[in-house]
Amino acid sequence: MIEIKNVSKSYVKGKKSVDDLNLEIKNGEIFGFLGPNGAGKTTTIRMITGILNIDEGDILIDGKSIKKEPLEAKKNFGFVPDSPDMFLKLKGIEYLMFMADVYDVPQNKRKEKIEELTKKFGIYNELNNQIQSYSHGMRQKIVICGALLSEPKNWILDEPMTGLDPKSSYDLKEMMREHAKSGKTVFFSTHILEVAEKLCDRVGIINKGKLVFVGTFEEMKQKFKENASLEDLFLEITEK
Amino acid sequence: MDKVIKLTKIFLKNSFSNMDARMGISTKSKNKILIYGILFLYFAGLIIFLGYNLLDGLIAIHQETIFVGMILFMIFGLAIIQTIFSSINILYFTKDSEYLLPLPLKPYQIILARTNVMLIAEYLIIFLLGFIPLVMYGILTGAGIIYYLTMIFAVILIPILPVLFISIIVMFIMSFAKLTKNRNRFQLFATLLVLAIIIALSISTSGMQQDLTNEEMAQMVVKANGMVELIKGYIPTIDYLMEALTTNSLFTAIVEVLKTLGITIVGFIIYMLIAQKIYFKGLVGNLFGGGASSSNKKINQKEYRNSKLYKSYVGKEFKNLARNPVFLMQCLIPAILIPIVMVVVVYAGLNSEGMGLEQITQMLQQMPTNTFLIACAILGIIQFFTMFIYISITAISRDGENAVFMKYIPVSLYKQYMYKIIPNIVMNIVTIIITLGMAEYILHLPITTLIALFVVATIMGILQSIAMIIVDLKRPKLNWDSEYAVAKQNLNLVFPVLLAMLNIAIMVGAVFLLKDINVYLGMGLLGILYIVATVVTNKYLYNKQYELANKII
Numbered sequence: 001m002i003e004i005k006n007v008s009k010s011y012v013k014g015k016k017s018v019d020d021l022n023l024e025i026k027n028g029e030i031f032g033f034l035g036p037n038g039a040g041k042t043t044t045i046r047m048i049t050g051i052l053n054i055d056e057g058d059i060l061i062d063g064k065s066i067k068k069e070p071l072e073a074k075k076n077f078g079f080v081p082d083s084p085d086m087f088l089k090l091k092g093i094e095y096l097m098f099m100a101d102v103y104d105v106p107q108n109k110r111k112e113k114i115e116e117l118t119k120k121f122g123i124y125n126e127l128n129n130q131i132q133s134y135s136h137g138m139r140q141k142i143v144i145c146g147a148l149l150s151e152p153k154n155w156i157l158d159e160p161m162t163g164l165d166p167k168s169s170y171d172l173k174e175m176m177r178e179h180a181k182s183g184k185t186v187f188f189s190t191h192i193l194e195v196a197e198k199l200c201d202r203v204g205i206i207n208k209g210k211l212v213f214v215g216t217f218e219e220m221k222q223k224f225k226e227n228a229s230l231e232d233l234f235l236e237i238t239e240k
Numbered sequence: 241m242d243k244v245i246k247l248t249k250i251f252l253k254n255s256f257s258n259m260d261a262r263m264g265i266s267t268k269s270k271n272k273i274l275i276y277g278i279l280f281l282y283f284a285g286l287i288i289f290l291g292y293n294l295l296d297g298l299i300a301i302h303q304e305t306i307f308v309g310m311i312l313f314m315i316f317g318l319a320i321i322q323t324i325f326s327s328i329n330i331l332y333f334t335k336d337s338e339y340l341l342p343l344p345l346k347p348y349q350i351i352l353a354r355t356n357v358m359l360i361a362e363y364l365i366i367f368l369l370g371f372i373p374l375v376m377y378g379i380l381t382g383a384g385i386i387y388y389l390t391m392i393f394a395v396i397l398i399p400i401l402p403v404l405f406i407s408i409i410v411m412f413i414m415s416f417a418k419l420t421k422n423r424n425r426f427q428l429f430a431t432l433l434v435l436a437i438i439i440a441l442s443i444s445t446s447g448m449q450q451d452l453t454n455e456e457m458a459q460m461v462v463k464a465n466g467m468v469e470l471i472k473g474y475i476p477t478i479d480y481l482m483e484a485l486t487t488n489s490l491f492t493a494i495v496e497v498l499k500t501l502g503i504t505i506v507g508f509i510i511y512m513l514i515a516q517k518i519y520f521k522g523l524v525g526n527l528f529g530g531g532a533s534s535s536n537k538k539i540n541q542k543e544y545r546n547s548k549l550y551k552s553y554v555g556k557e558f559k560n561l562a563r564n565p566v567f568l569m570q571c572l573i574p575a576i577l578i579p580i581v582m583v584v585v586v587y588a589g590l591n592s593e594g595m596g597l598e599q600i601t602q603m604l605q606q607m608p609t610n611t612f613l614i615a616c617a618i619l620g621i622i623q624f625f626t627m628f629i630y631i632s633i634t635a636i637s638r639d640g641e642n643a644v645f646m647k648y649i650p651v652s653l654y655k656q657y658m659y660k661i662i663p664n665i666v667m668n669i670v671t672i673i674i675t676l677g678m679a680e681y682i683l684h685l686p687i688t689t690l691i692a693l694f695v696v697a698t699i700m701g702i703l704q705s706i707a708m709i710i711v712d713l714k715r716p717k718l719n720w721d722s723e724y725a726v727a728k729q730n731l732n733l734v735f736p737v738l739l740a741m742l743n744i745a746i747m748v749g750a751v752f753l754l755k756d757i758n759v760y761l762g763m764g765l766l767g768i769l770y771i772v773a774t775v776v777t778n779k780y781l782y783n784k785q786y787e788l789a790n791k792i793i
Binding site: 046048049051052053071072074075079083085086087089090093094097098100101102103105106107109110114127128130162 | 541547556559560641729
């Protein structure tokens with residue numbers, strides 16, 4: 001469970017990039033975080049994951065405050081950043097083993113989990129190669145594998161579908177559904193409205209740092225125009 | 241030609257904007273001028289101080305013209321060393337090459353612009369280390385206008401041939417890039433091969449000393465300005481320019497400068513002819529040929545074995561350093577190479593003056609060696625060597641935008657800083673062991689002194705490692721598009737030099753203050769001083785671990 005309580009953040013004095021944000025992502029839920037470019041999505045994700053300091057308010061991950069108990073809170077989530085260009089000089093297997101060491105994955109689970117994840121994403125045979133030889137999509141897959149290796153309760157994914165081929169995108173969505181079904185949380189940002197509509201239990205739309213809508217797609221349609229397309233609804237909400 | 245100038249400007253702007261961004265001064269031009277000014281004055285002052293003392297001593301024994309020869313040799317040597325480290329990066333490892341190739345530019349325009357960047361980088365350093373001492377020589381010896389005009393030609397002409405020569409070697413090796421199956425390993429191999437060739441060449445040429453008898457040597461030293469003969473006969477352009485700078489005849493000066501100019505022009509034409517034939521082969525091969533390493537090897541069961549986090553983290557740091565040719569050359573190799581190159585240079589220098597290492601060793605051993613003065617001198621030399629280890633000063637910046645990884649994993653930032661500086665401490669220890677090994681070979685110091693030196697030098701190395709990661713955290717350079725921007729075009733690299741200078745000043749001060757102190761007592765006092773400094777610096781890093789990471793976003 002992720003609780004965002006009255007969170008604000010300013011990069012420039014007097015101009016809030018995120019303004020008094022309140023959100024609760026419950027266990028067993030897939031939550032999509034939408035918004036136009038520069039709306040505050042990445043800033044919010046960076047505050048949830050501890051990359052950015054929070055100016056006001058607090059964020060709790062399974063009850064642990066990212067402000068007061070950062071290490072405990074960080075153990076409770078797996079994070080996939082928006083750019084997968086990381087640790088390019090390491091081999092795939094070296095990267096995964098490093099992540100396993102960072103997250104204390106038990107010895108007896110490592111092999112099984114690495115094989116399961118990498119075979120699912122079709123990169124098992126590439127594990128002995130350096131990540132820099134991978135395509136963008138493969139890099140995205142290895143980063144996702146690294147984040148999910150420790151079986152974290154909360155998944156936080158920043159634009160996870162970017163660069164994935166249709167099969168991998170489908171597999172990831174299935175994995176997200178399974179994860180939520182087992183009572184755990186998925187929080188992800190995306191630009192692809194169709195993905196959000198089909199996958200998410202609820203969505204949050206942020207615009208100019210303020211949360212302008214939270215709820216299901218049905219609620220969104222009821223609140224705005226019943227027969228409008230998803231795209232029209234999004235544009236109406238964010239361009240008001 | 242217009243396009244060459246424009247290209248050169250763009251390449252240079254790119255380099256300097258990197259440096260500005262690093263200093264956080266891109267918009268504040270007043271601050272920029274102030275910071276560059278202070279740095280310039282600091283180094284210029286240091287060079288004037290050292291140069292003046294040396295020249296003054298030489299004038300006293302009527303051997304001042306050897307000073308000109310030494311400076312010209314130094315410019316030549318500096319150009320070689322600088323180009324070894326920069327050419328392969330400037331010519332091949334910058335990402336902009338990929339964008340340049342599709343543009344409607346002629347091959348010679350790109351080659352000329354790249355060569356200009358290398359030369360301009362040389363001139364910046366040579367202005368400090370060559371121009372200033374030569375002007376000082378002119379003033380102190382009351383030289384006329386011919387000297388100053390010739391001097392300008394000398395400073396401009398001397399670095400050109402070494403830059404062209406090294407670049408051709410690099411181009412030749414890189415022209416095989418297309419044939420290789422594993423591009424990364426080839427980049428690494430090419431870098432090391434260039435180094436090996438240059439070292440082999442310098443060792444073989446240092447053996448070409450003139451065979452002089454002791455009597456001839458003695459005559460040269462006694463004869464006014466006779467010592468200059470000792471350094472003649474190695475590099476023709478230096479001989480011509482030395483003649484031009486020390487003559488009173490305008491005609492001789494013009495002839496000698498023209499000879500140098502002629503050789504340089506011929507060298508340049510040959511360079512352009514060869515470069516146009518081989519440069520693009522290597523460039524295209526390096527960018528697109530062979531692909532990156534690829535293997536279908538099955539994963540060994542051993543690879544699934546878990547290890548302690550510190551081992552895993554430090555291993556990751558070492559792999560990142562060793563598998564990246566730019567980081568390997570700029571951060572890891574200097575720790576091993578610089579002490580060895582220095583020994584070769586000193587040995588070659590002694591040899592060319594007719595003294596073998598054995599004679600020097602015997603002479604030194606007749607003096608009392610187990611003294612505080614000698615110990616401080618060795619510590620000073622170690623500081624000089626270790627200031628070229630750039631691991632800690634680039635520890636955060638090397639990760640680039642990926643540095644945010646540190647902030648979202650469940651490992652304390654302080655622990656991660658410590659893991660990141662371990663390679664710096666290890667390479668410091670490697671340098672210390674090599675240097676102490678050489679000192680032991682020459683001076684036969686007691687084992688207890690060696691241990692005391694090792695302990696103090698290692699504490700100084702730990703202090704350097706902690707202090708430098710603090711500097712990198714305060715001024716990180718995370719948005720780079722070429723590793724070269726972090727490991728070379730980075731004004732932060734001046735901080736290890738400043739710290740080493742401060743440490744050397746402390747050594748000099750300690751020698752003056754504690755002149756006849758027992759060597760062990762002296763080392764003990766220095767050890768305590770550096771332990772206190774290290775504890776205080778470490779405490780600061782620990783207490784400010786979160787604030788210091790604020791710039792990593």
